[in-house]
Amino acid sequence: MAIEKTISIIKPDAVAKNVIGEIYSRFEKAGLKIVAAKMKQLSKEDAEGFYAVHKERPFFGDLVAFMTSGPVMIQVLEGENAVLKNRELMGATNPKEAAAGTIRADFAESIDANAVHGSDSLENAAIEIAYFFKPEDVVSR
Ligand code: RTP
Ligand code: MG
Secondary structure (H helix, E strand, C coil), rough: CCCCEEEEEEEEHHHHHHCHHHHHHHHHCCCCECCCCEEEECCCHHHHHHHHHCCCCCCCHHHHHHHCCCEEEEEEEEEHHHHHHHHHCCCCCCCCCCCCCCCCHHHHHCCCCCCCCCCHHHHHHHHHHHHHHCCHCCCCC
């Protein structure tokens, strides 16, 4: 199986709940390695650019407002099948539909305050990693 890299963002609700470590532990137990990380207060421009694919969607304004409401923790995860593995650990977008034991089932409040973001494809992972990290700030290990 291919070794992939993907972006994970711990959203403002989960940072405020002080569960960064608990979420990191889930990545590590699943065999994903953290190969870059930074905490950041996103500006409106940062969040709008990151979620540009959703700019025509009715929830775009709420999404940008939420993502800028407090600091986020951004990390690059590396491992076998990392894109899909991270999405499985996250659970469904709406925490009411997220499977038991997933990050969103355990920590998310609502479809807006849903604890984590994860790249949805290998192609988008590469775009999202480049959006937040310089190549030299991502290690391989
Ligand atoms: P994410 O991008 O944050 O990892 O989440 P996702 O792939 O599971 O969901 P996506 O469709 O990409 O939507 C991005 C974020 O927008 C919010 N959303 N709100 N009110 C709504 O119908 C709605 N739909 C999506 C969610 O916070 C979602 O994570
Ligand atoms: Mg998405």
